[in-house]
Amino acid sequence: MTEPLLVATGIRRTFALPRTSLLGARAVRHAVDGVDLEVATGGSLGIVGESGSGKSTLVRILLGLDRATAGEVRFAGQPITPGPPRRLGWFRRQAQVVLQDPFGSLDPRMTVASIVREPLVCLDIDEDHDARIDEVLVAVGLDTDVRSRYPHEFSGGQQQRIAIARAIAPRPTILFGDEPVSSLDVSVRVQILDLLRRLADEYALSLVLVSHDLGVVRYLCDDVMVLRDGKVVERGPTAAVFDAPADDYTVALLRAVPRLPALEGN
Numbered sequence: 001m002t003e004p005l006l007v008a009t010g011i012r013r014t015f016a017l018p019r020t021s022l023l024g025a026r027a028v029r030h031a032v033d034g035v036d037l038e039v040a041t042g043g044s045l046g047i048v049g050e051s052g053s054g055k056s057t058l059v060r061i062l063l064g065l066d067r068a069t070a071g072e073v074r075f076a077g078q079p080i081t082p083g084p085p086r087r088l089g090w091f092r093r094q095a096q097v098v099l100q101d102p103f104g105s106l107d108p109r110m111t112v113a114s115i116v117r118e119p120l121v122c123l124d125i126d127e128d129h130d131a132r133i134d135e136v137l138v139a140v141g142l143d144t145d146v147r148s149r150y151p152h153e154f155s156g157g158q159q160q161r162i163a164i165a166r167a168i169a170p171r172p173t174i175l176f177g178d179e180p181v182s183s184l185d186v187s188v189r190v191q192i193l194d195l196l197r198r199l200a201d202e203y204a205l206s207l208v209l210v211s212h213d214l215g216v217v218r219y220l221c222d223d224v225m226v227l228r229d230g231k232v233v234e235r236g237p238t239a240a241v242f243d244a245p246a247d248d249y250t251v252a253l254l255r256a257v258p259r260l261p262a263l264e265g266n
Helices: 055-062 085-094 112-122 129-139 156-168 186-202 214-220 238-243 248-256
Strands: 006-016 028-039 044-048 070-075 095-098 174-178 206-210 223-228 231-237
Touching: 006 055, 028 044, 028 055, 028 231, 044 055, 044 214, 055 174, 055 206, 085 095, 095 156, 112 129, 112 156, 129 156, 156 186, 174 186, 186 206, 186 214, 206 214, 214 238, 223 238, 223 248, 231 238, 231 248
Parallel strands: 044 206, 044 223, 095 174, 174 206
Antiparallel strands: 006 028, 006 070, 223 231
């Protein structure tokens, strides 16, 4: 069997809380508590749970943006340890992220061309940058004549396409999405999800998707992991978990969380 692309073992992340008294001990919050996961090459994993379940903290650790209190993350067999940017340059070329708020993730002072070019320059990607910019703009459904325009001139869906173009520009092998469609209109969400699924197929991308919307995860992800209070309460193939959940918390999520009507039944 092929080795998993991304492996996390025994991940814990604790935060010391403010003291409630002058001499009292500081309480500790377990944001992530003993999480193991694997993402296969070309595979897709959805991480779901309500707000405060530890989803975003876990993703920050997987991306090397936060240091786990305990445990280890490995990508293609190499450890991911936060530190100076140059130390993880090799990993940044392989792993990119699409964030929740497309406008907030784009520098309003930069043109589209400059935004998409930035990772190519910062990661020392040795190729024709202008040609690559045109290539990824077309790949996300934008005309190349938008290169000189600014983020505020676009709709939310178009802004997210720009953010996706930036993410795929350095040719990553794994793409992380932290609620990448939650701020978009329903009809636009479906378009962006279709785009992500098509790009994953065309570029052989592995996906790690954080979402509170189970319809989104069902549409995009082969496997799902359910977090509650930083612990994994259920995991497995997405269809199997959603069609026959074994944990009461998963049942409650399925009943309570809004889903995309256009994606029901997929």
